[in-house]
Amino acid sequence: MVILETKHLSFSYPDGTLALDNISVVIEKGKKIAFVGRNGSGKSTLFLSMNGTHRPKKGEILFHGKPMKYDSKSLREIRKNIGIVFQNSDDQIFAPTIYQDVAFGPTNLGYSKDKVEDIVNKTLEYVGLTHLKDKPPHHLSGGQKKRVAIAGIVAMDPEVIILDEPLANLDPVGADEVMDLLNELNYFGKTIIISTHDVNLAYGWADYVFLMNEHKVISEGTPEAIFMHDDNLKAAYLRRPVTLEIYEEIKRRGLVKPQCCPRDIPDLVHSLRSQQLLWAKVPSEVKEGDYINLGILYGDYAPESGYEAANCKVLHVHEDGLAIVEMDRKPYRAGSIGIYDTEYYSKDELLDIIDRDEIECIGAMGKRSKILAEGDEIYLHITAGVVDRSILNSLAGQRCLILTNGGMVGHALERIKDYMQKSGINIPVTVVNPNQES
Numbered sequence: 528m529v530i531l532e533t534k535h536l537s538f539s540y541p542d543g544t545l546a547l548d549n550i551s552v553v554i555e556k557g558k559k560i561a562f563v564g565r566n567g568s569g570k571s572t573l574f575l576s577m578n579g580t581h582r583p584k585k586g587e588i589l590f591h592g593k594p595m596k597y598d599s600k601s602l603r604e605i606r607k608n609i610g611i612v613f614q615n616s617d618d619q620i621f622a623p624t625i626y627q628d629v630a631f632g633p634t635n636l637g638y639s640k641d642k643v644e645d646i647v648n649k650t651l652e653y654v655g656l657t658h659l660k661d662k663p664p665h666h667l668s669g670g671q672k673k674r675v676a677i678a679g680i681v682a683m684d685p686e687v688i689i690l691d692e693p694l695a696n697l698d699p700v701g702a703d704e705v706m707d708l709l710n711e712l713n714y715f716g717k718t719i720i721i722s723t724h725d726v727n728l729a730y731g732w733a734d735y736v737f738l739m740n741e742h743k744v745i746s747e748g749t750p751e752a753i754f755m756h757d758d759n760l761k762a763a764y765l766r767r768p769v770t771l772e773i774y775e776e777i778k779r780r781g782l783v784k785p786q787c788c789p790r791d792i793p794d795l796v797h798s799l800r801s802q803q804l805l806w807a808k809v810p811s812e813v814k815e816g817d818y819i820n821l822g823i824l825y826g827d828y829a830p831e832s833g834y835e836a837a838n839c840k841v842l843h844v845h846e847d848g849l850a851i852v853e854m855d856r857k858p859y860r861a862g863s864i865g866i867y868d869t870e871y872y873s874k875d876e877l878l879d880i881i882d883r884d885e886i887e888c889i890g891a892m893g894k895r896s897k898i899l900a901e902g903d904e905i906y907l908h909i910t911a912g913v914v915d916r917s918i919l920n921s922l923a924g925q926r927c928l929i930l931t932n933g934g935m936v937g938h939a940l941e942r943i944k945d946y947m948q949k950s951g952i953n954i955p956v957t958v959v960n961p962n963q964e965s
């Protein structure tokens with residue numbers, strides 16, 4: 528279903544600078560959309576047009592199929608439903624406290640005091656800023672400010688959230704937290720539109736990409752379609768995403784399966800063709816015809832370990848203890864992933880599970896889960912890219928636990944199942960809270 532559309536949209540600034548030249552784009556509801564282009568290509572201007580701030584010189588914008596109107600009542604309606612988070616948080620945040628800042632939007636929508644309070648408290652908890660709600664925003668870190676700005680928009684419950692360069696000037700942790708939040712909002716049905724010149728971000732994250740250059744959209748398509756084609760990238764003065772660059776290099780060496788376009792590290796790992804025959808150093812008691820376990824990663828003899836090990840048949844043993852072995856194609860044994868829903872958080876229960884299931888790797892996804900774990904001094908091995916890293920670690924034989932809550936539980940389960948389906952490797956995965964039903 529189409530939610531937002533521009534038709535032959537052109538815009539010039541009052542000084543005569545042409546900023547948008549005949550832009551026609553169609554945005555599908557519920558998708559993750561990236562506009563990618565170098566500085567000056569027109570991304571910010573397009574976004575300000577999409578929420579009614581700039582009025583087009585030519586062409587039109589349609590929201591739910593209806594042309595945008597520019598009287599103040601229509602504009603209020605548009606801005607309630609199409610929220611925009613500016614590149615620079617200081618342009619967005621102005622109230623004396625974080626609470627007041629987030630309350631600004633819902634108050635302006637004319638909600639009762641009780642309703643505003645309820646919305647603001649829920650939103651602040653959602654973005655993990657409850658503990659800072661009475662602080663003045665200018666004391667915050669870049670990542671925290673960005674989350675306040677996003678909270679101010681989320682509090683109005685818009686259908687579309689547009690973020691102009693959402694990761695600009697954020698450190699890696701702040702950036703991961705913002706992306707976690709955007710994924711969660713999208714999982715709950717929001718259409719998310721971002722601009723960026725970071726091809727790695729756009730390639731790994733977006734469902735659909737528009738490439739911009741010189742005030743025009745020069746191509747559009749799935750991330751694979753856009754980023755596999757150097758012509759596209761050259762025309763937009765952009766580089767190929769690193770994952771694809773590595774993939775192309777190992778493909779040239781004949782080391783990958785004939786499939787296309789890994790978008791993330793688990794995909795990339797899975798695209799590697801497994802070796803069939805390899806040399807391994809084996810103890811003297813090993814004879815030809817024996818089955819032995821080899822560590823997947825190192826090719827070393829691994830008699831004790833079921834983890835990260837593969838069955839191999841010994842074809843030929845040399846006198847010096849080196850043998851030629853053939854990989855058995857049975858899928859090797861993986862570790863496991865447990866998902867702990869922190870909606871039902873109890874420190875004692877969590878420690879029990881970590882102990883009982885001999886958990887070796889704990890990751891937390893979402894601000895709420897990180898705060899709970901850190902408050903209880905539970906060491907987090909992974910705080911970013913949590914699902915993908917848990918998949919990789921479980922493939923290497925570790926028992927992993929993901930702490931998360933709400934819809935992100937389902938999101939993690941889907942991502943892991945999706946990986947299992949694509950790779951044919953079974954990873955035992957469960958939601959582990961025993962007390963959840965009670």
Ligand SMILES: Nc1ncnc2c1ncn2[C@@H]1O[C@H](COP(=O)(O)OP(=O)(O)O)[C@@H](O)[C@H]1O
Binds near residue numbers: 540544545565569572
């Ligand atoms: N306020 C402004 N007045 C005049 N020209 C502007 C203004 N803002 C942006 N521009 C120009 O419009 C074009 C598009 O800019 P912008 O939308 O900011 O691109 P991007 O966000 O992709 O960097 C550029 O040529 C830029 O110099």
Ligand SMILES: [Mg+2]
Binds near residue numbers: 567570614
């Ligand atoms: Mg910009």
